[in-house]
Amino acid sequence: MITDQSIISDIKAIILKARDNAIRAVDTERVLMYWHIGQRIFEEEQQGKDRAEYGAQLLKSISAQLQPEFGSGFSIRQLERYRQFYRTFPIASALRTQLSWSHYKLLISVDSTDKREFYIAEVTKNNWSSRQLERQIHSSLWERLLMSNDKESVLAVARNEQQPSDAKEIIKDPMYLEFLGLHREASYYEKDLEQAIITHLHDFLLELGNGFAFVARQKRLHIEGDEFFIDLVFYNRLLQAFVIIEIKTTRLTHQDIGQLQMYVNYYDRVEKKAFENPTIGILLCAEKNNAVVKFSLPENNKTIIASEYKLYLPSEQQLIEEVKKEIEKKENEQK
Known part of the structure; x- marks a missing residue:
């Protein structure tokens, strides 16, 4: 069988691209699903008279009913994470399609808005994997840069709002x-x-x-x-x-x-x-x-x-x- 190898290469590239797009589309939908779940839990909690007690009971009840059918992704701990996800990123349209759920899980633990914005900008610009983001957070990249630079300059460079004027x-x-x-x-x-x-x-x-x-x-x-x-x-x-x-x-x-x-x-x-x-x-x-x-x-x-x-x-x-x-x-x- 005689086959032009260029067509094989082209078809392989199409398959791999489609596969990557499908994976990204699925992960984007998963991120939105967790966000909406977190939003619904948060809204329901606001109706409770004693919010702390009501919230704990609510999560326990939801987990008991969903986990047998949908698996460990709906444990109490995971539901708490979805709720925190919504509270940390309250605007769905602001979520970045370049970021996976693994990225967002790490970002939820970041303790300030400026710091989160910095890491989001860096992930988006540099196409960091979640593992690379984790290392940069754990090595305190944000804090180390701020030791020798002002916060606004660091953020502006990260967001591509300005070119660095100093190495x-x-x-x-x-x-x-x-x-x-x-x-x-x-x-x-x-x-x-x-x-x-x-x-x-x-x-x-x-x-x-x-x-x-x-x-x-x-x-x-x-x-x-x-x-x-x-x-x-x-x-x-x-x-x-x-x-x-x-x-x-x-x-x-x-x-x-x-x-x-x-x-x-x-x-x-x-x-x-x-x-x-x-x-x-x-x-x-x-x-x-x-x-x-x-x-x-x-x-x-x-x-x-x-x-x-x-x-x-x-x-x-x-x-x-x-x-x-x-x-x-x-x-x-x-x-």
């Missing part, structure tokens, strides 16, 4: 690299960390921020007979700039900053096109002294960033302490 608006400090699978107690050479990043490049791009694309590893530079190697080179389409990353598994020194500055200068003068913005340099280090970074760079510096990396996610208490430190730091700067 610090999208680059995180610290970066959490627990997905690399490296133990924090062990010692590593820089090449080990670099190899782990390349192996988990997709996750690393997600942690880096929006708009990053991989360009090169161990990029060789020839400068007047001397040879140098840049650890990692990326390009950011939002910033329209090359992004150079140097990895340091030890405490950051001013010599490290000088080396990265040379690489940035080289890219600005040799690689960068006229329509592109100045090259950005990131020193990804195990530890840094902010004062050393501050005094090693010009006061108006916007292109060199020192970011610590962590090999494990922060606990809630650690995050609270970091937020307190940042608040105290800003209060002292204002005095």
Whole structure:
């Protein structure tokens, strides 16, 4: 049998597209079903005289009658979730078709409207899976960005209402690299960390921020007979700039900053096109002294960033302490 392979490829593409559309359509209907169930439960609760007691009895009664027929999706816990879903997102037309029920289950637990809007914008723009959204919530992406940026700028960039004017608006400090699978107690050479990043490049791009694309590893530079190697080179389409990353598994020194500055200068003068913005340099280090970074760079510096990396996610208490430190730091700067 002779068959043109192009027609087979085309038909396969049609089948896969239709299958994906069907899955998305079913999930969209499921999301709307849960929303309407939550709305009906909430409206019924408002009629109860003692709402707390009446609400508990109502859920228990509904679950007892629906679960035998429709399964575990109608347990008391799930019904409570549907009710919370409606209360958190009270306008059905505002629900995003790009978000699945798995996304919404995670978003229900987010404790502020601004934070939820930020994550919704990021999921929609970056096409995050629910697993990727879960990791970003658990790694406190929102809180980490707000430590060095104001809330309105972070939201505006996330919603595509403005382009980032500063690399610090999208680059995180610290970066959490627990997905690399490296133990924090062990010692590593820089090449080990670099190899782990390349192996988990997709996750690393997600942690880096929006708009990053991989360009090169161990990029060789020839400068007047001397040879140098840049650890990692990326390009950011939002910033329209090359992004150079140097990895340091030890405490950051001013010599490290000088080396990265040379690489940035080289890219600005040799690689960068006229329509592109100045090259950005990131020193990804195990530890840094902010004062050393501050005094090693010009006061108006916007292109060199020192970011610590962590090999494990922060606990809630650690995050609270970091937020307190940042608040105290800003209060002292204002005095």
